[in-house]
Amino acid sequence: MACHERMEDDSGKYERIVHKNGSSYHYLKISLEFEEDTSIRLNSAQFKQLIISSLKQLFGEIGAALPFDVLQFEENTLSAVLRVYNRDLVKVWSALTLLGSYQSEMCAFRVQQVSPFLLALCGNSRT
Amino acid sequence: MYMHLEQCPRHLLVCEKSNFTNEKSRHGIHVQSHYFNYQVNMLIPECAVLPSELNALVNSFEKYYLVKNVPVYELVEQQFIDRFVKKGSVYALSYNTQIDQDNTVALLPTGTLILSVDKDTYEELGLEGKSSQYSHKAVMRYVITVDLKSLVPGTAKNKRVMWALKEKLLVKCDFLIMWNSPGDEDFSLSTHFEKYQCKEHAPAVSTKVLRDLPYPVIQSCDLRGNPEKSCDASEFMEWLGAVTSEIECNNEASNFLSTFCCPEPSSVMEKAYLCTVTGFLLPENICKLLEQLCHYFDEPKFAQWTSLTVHGFADSPVSWGSAEHGFHKGGENFYNFVVFKNRDYWLQMAVGSHDGCPP
Amino acid sequence: MQSTGGHPKYLLCEISFASPNGWQHVEEKKLHRSILEAIQKAHGDFGVACCAVSFAVKYLNTYTGILLLRCRKAHYRLLWSTLAFIHQLGKKETCAITCIHVGGTIRTCQKFLIGYNRQQLLRKLPTCKSEAERTALQEAVRSCTLQEDVVSASEEDSN
Numbered sequence: 001m002a003c004h005e006r007m008e009d010d011s012g013k014y015e016r017i018v019h020k021n022g023s024s025y026h027y028l029k030i031s032l033e034f035e036e037d038t039s040i041r042l043n044s045a046q047f048k049q050l051i052i053s054s055l056k057q058l059f060g061e062i063g064a065a066l067p068f069d070v071l072q073f074e075e076n077t078l079s080a081v082l083r084v085y086n087r088d089l090v091k092v093w094s095a096l097t098l099l100g101s102y103q104s105e106m107c108a109f110r111v112q113q114v115s116p117f118l119l120a121l122c123g124n125s126r127t
Numbered sequence: 128m129y130m131h132l133e134q135c136p137r138h139l140l141v142c143e144k145s146n147f148t149n150e151k152s153r154h155g156i157h158v159q160s161h162y163f164n165y166q167v168n169m170l171i172p173e174c175a176v177l178p179s180e181l182n183a184l185v186n187s188f189e190k191y192y193l194v195k196n197v198p199v200y201e202l203v204e205q206q207f208i209d210r211f212v213k214k215g216s217v218y219a220l221s222y223n224t225q226i227d228q229d230n231t232v233a234l235l236p237t238g239t240l241i242l243s244v245d246k247d248t249y250e251e252l253g254l255e256g257k258s259s260q261y262s263h264k265a266v267m268r269y270v271i272t273v274d275l276k277s278l279v280p281g282t283a284k285n286k287r288v289m290w291a292l293k294e295k296l297l298v299k300c301d302f303l304i305m306w307n308s309p310g311d312e313d314f315s316l317s318t319h320f321e322k323y324q325c326k327e328h329a330p331a332v333s334t335k336v337l338r339d340l341p342y343p344v345i346q347s348c349d350l351r352g353n354p355e356k357s358c359d360a361s362e363f364m365e366w367l368g369a370v371t372s373e374i375e376c377n378n379e380a381s382n383f384l385s386t387f388c389c390p391e392p393s394s395v396m397e398k399a400y401l402c403t404v405t406g407f408l409l410p411e412n413i414c415k416l417l418e419q420l421c422h423y424f425d426e427p428k429f430a431q432w433t434s435l436t437v438h439g440f441a442d443s444p445v446s447w448g449s450a451e452h453g454f455h456k457g458g459e460n461f462y463n464f465v466v467f468k469n470r471d472y473w474l475q476m477a478v479g480s481h482d483g484c485p486p
Numbered sequence: 487m488q489s490t491g492g493h494p495k496y497l498l499c500e501i502s503f504a505s506p507n508g509w510q511h512v513e514e515k516k517l518h519r520s521i522l523e524a525i526q527k528a529h530g531d532f533g534v535a536c537c538a539v540s541f542a543v544k545y546l547n548t549y550t551g552i553l554l555l556r557c558r559k560a561h562y563r564l565l566w567s568t569l570a571f572i573h574q575l576g577k578k579e580t581c582a583i584t585c586i587h588v589g590g591t592i593r594t595c596q597k598f599l600i601g602y603n604r605q606q607l608l609r610k611l612p613t614c615k616s617e618a619e620r621t622a623l624q625e626a627v628r629s630c631t632l633q634e635d636v637v638s639a640s641e642e643d644s645n
Contacts, residue, residue: 013149015350018484019140022361026135027368044384060530062567069385071374081372083387087133094532113457116138117477118368120459123166123438126225 021116026089027071029113029121030096031079035106042102044073047080051092054099059091068092071118079112081121089114136455136480142360143474144350147421147466154474155414157462157486162235163220163443164408167416168371168436173429174400175336181423184416188330191305191407192316193222195324198299199232200292202240203273205280210319212238212275215308218409221300226442227454232300233444236307238276242298243444244269251296254288261453261481270444270451303407330406337399341376341389342366345432347471355392362390364463364475367434371401413437417464424468436463446482453481494540495562497555498587498595499569508579509551514543517553520575521568528568536561544592550603553583554595562588604630 032047034040042050048070056064066088072081084092096109113124145152169185171177177185201207202219211217216236224231231243242256249256249269256271278285292298306316317325343358343366352359358366366389369376376389413435420433439446441458452460457479465473476485503509522541525533537557545554557565569583586602589595607627614620 013144013146014151015144017142017350017360019142019361021135021137022140023138023365048384056530058530058532060526060528060533062528063530063532069387071369071385071387072372073384081374083385086135089135090132091129115457115459115479116135117140117459117461118365118374119371119436119463120438120457120461120477121368122168122371123436123461125165125438125440126442126458 021086023116024086025083025118026086026114026116027118027121028082028084028089028093028096028111029079029124030082031077031110031112032102033078033108033110034102035108038105040103040105041075042078043075044070044080047073047078050099050102051082051096055092055095058095058098063091063095066091083118086116138459138480139478139482139484140361140364141474141476141485142350143476144347145472145474147470147472152472153486154417154464154472157447157474157476158414158417158437159410160448160486161410161437161439161460161462162218162445163233163440164410164413164437165405165440166436166438167404167408167413168434168438169400169402169416169420170367170370170434170436171400171402171423171430172340172342172396172433173398175398177334177400177402178423181416181419184412184419185332185402185404188332188404188406188412189305189307189409190327190329191303192320193326193328194302194304194316194320195326196299197302197320197323198292198297199242200289200297201320202232202234203275203278203285203288203292207319208238208275208278210314211306211308211316215306217304217306218407219302219304220407220440220443222303224300224442225454226444226452226458230298230300231442231444232298232302234275234304235445235449237449238274239449240273240275241444241449242271242273244271244298248296248298252291252298253295254291259453260451260483261455268453272449305407305409307409307411328406330404330408333403333405335401335403337370337401338397340370340396340399341393342370342396342399343390344392344394345465345473347432347467347469347473350473357392358390360465360473360475363465363473364477366390367436367463370399371403371436408437417466420464420466421470423466424470428468430468432465432467434463434465437461446478447476447486450483450486451481452478455480493559493590494556495559496544496589496592496595497557497562497566497569497585498589498599499553499555499583499585501551501553501575501581501583503551504580508575508581509548511578512546512548512575514546516576517546518543521555521565521572524572525564525568528571529564533561533564533568537565541565552599554592559590600630 052064069083070080071083099109217234218236219234221232226243230248233241246267254271256269258266259268259270262268273288343363345363346357349357350360378385378387380386439460443452446452446460459479462476525537540558542556544556569585572583575581587595587598604627611623
């Protein structure tokens, strides 16, 4: 995965490594929006459970078992940062997209940013 | 089982290690050639108050203008070229235009005007361009490059460019624009763009002091890490991302929500200073900041390293130099310097799928 | 590379029930429905949509417990993995489905099945109690051939 070149004339001081697809994770910045003003409050565990249930609906029990992390969750804005394995990105993303309701209230997930680098999430010029 | 679902777009991370005193070190070139910078994050461990020199630099980032609804031919106008492009360097980038769907325009300080346009606009304009590197079988995006400095008034080419942008199809955008002039200024951008809505903006600075932060141990000589002694550059970068986004790094393996942890071996820093500057930032300012960050270690400090992250605009048509940049799942193009006590540095440059390998 | 999914795959399976009268309620339609339900449970909407295109119960033998399923080649793994999770058919008898062969055509499955049945008969041979039983079994083993194969084999001999 990584190729490596070394400039010998710099007495080994200069080193360059190129990682292609080096990160095994993708990070998603998402938020949950309800269609109407609602009194529904979600805590972080309920939020993760909601994502798991949407995975279960689309990909069944086997899909619901895929591991992912909710790195950050803000209760006020219902926004979160998820970490998923590269191989699960498409599945999680599609499950989020197809979720339509929570406790029979219409809602939708907005995927604001997707990146293989966690560092990229704090500097998004597209908002 | 679902092979076709398990693919994801490629991404590249280039890690470099060198020393600032090294003659061949290219850190300056890397910073200078990354023209459009959106955000700078500076992390200084074991520091609660920013040294005055750094503080002055952080607050002295050049102001920029946001000009609304400017026709692109204004940038090709001879008066504009003579007044600004040929005297100093102009940075201009269309604002709120998404490079995967809208027409995007950028003027590089080298005097190159780049128009990244969709197929319809390209065909209507009738200017010579190249198909985008990152298009599918059916080309939907073209890149037109015009060198303003070599544009001679009165020639057929000049006339054609003007005619295409002025009469054939009036391309209008909001522009973020900045002029880095060499000295005395006869004109200013605000007076030049008087007839348009032109507003001056200052980069936003926000600071934070973080307490009791676990951090990965790194060694300047060991870019690829050592299982027991130090972490590698990409692990460090992930941790840095967690810190700047304020993500909890202290999770148990059995936690339902998250199992994210600080990479091992790790230690805990008492405090750290995090400073963020957001706006349309000049590479020259970032260069100065980086230089000053090296001088941070002139006096003895507790910190072993400091870091400087620079994010590019996701919708800029170029990333480094004139390398084409696009937006696929994300438009990330950023770099991160880790400055060590002994003047060694690590440079990590990362791009997404619609980008060439960083220089 | 992913295949286009135009070609079918055939899964030859064997159902075994916990109790001998489990076969009473088994029929193709019910089986079809309960397998789809199992796919829904294991692989969700996506799995059902993938499999539903050409999924069919092609053959069911309630005497031998042999079942032949057809599925798109691109998605047969979804069906295959689901079979392991089926332990009841229509909420009645406890059962288990084991896949014994995956073939590209019905014919390869048939060939395999003959070989498989023959092997099963041979296994029974040492447990025979009387001579008559033994000869009957041996006769059965000998008859385990595809009819066409007999013809083509004899043709080859004459040539």
